[in-house]
Amino acid sequence: MPHLVIQYTPDLERECDFDALCRRLADTLVTAADDAGKPVFPTGGVRVLAMPAAHHAVADGQHAAAFAYLNLRIAPGRSAAARQRVGEALAEVVRAHFEPVLKRRHVGITLQIDEGVPVFDARLGNLHALYKKD
Numbered sequence: 001m002p003h004l005v006i007q008y009t010p011d012l013e014r015e016c017d018f019d020a021l022c023r024r025l026a027d028t029l030v031t032a033a034d035d036a037g038k039p040v041f042p043t044g045g046v047r048v049l050a051m052p053a054a055h056h057a058v059a060d061g062q063h064a065a066a067f068a069y070l071n072l073r074i075a076p077g078r079s080a081a082a083r084q085r086v087g088e089a090l091a092e093v094v095r096a097h098f099e100p101v102l103k104r105r106h107v108g109i110t111l112q113i114d115e116g117v118p119v120f121d122a123r124l125g126n127l128h129a130l131y132k133k134d
Contacts, residue, residue, distance in 0.1 A: 010052035044128035
């Protein structure tokens with residue numbers, strides 16, 4: 001972990017480069033550092049994905065409103081200060097990315113960070129090994 005999932009109304013695809021947003025958010029997570037300057041997250045654990053919501057309803061339906069919901073799931077173990085810094089850094093990336101769209105239309109944007117202990121956690125891939133240092 002961390003895994004950041006973005007759900008959005010499909011109409012935003014015409015106005016937003018979600019590939020670029022995913023890359024910027026992943027870079028932000030990879031470069032996040034704690035008070036001692038150590039990485040907050042393992043590079044191989046960073047995942048960012050975005051998907052349009054095939055079915056959705058926004059507000060009262062009277063306006064051409066859109067939404068983007070970003071949820072970062074992290075495992076426990078980071079300090080409150082590190083979590084806050086990560087949230088602020090992600091929020092700044094999101095704010096900058098959506099700024100042009102917000103000037104043209106109404107968009108609800110939510111960014112949440114959830115921390116939890118998984119009840120089951122199987123890691124079956126080999127991506128982490130790519131970033132292990134000898």
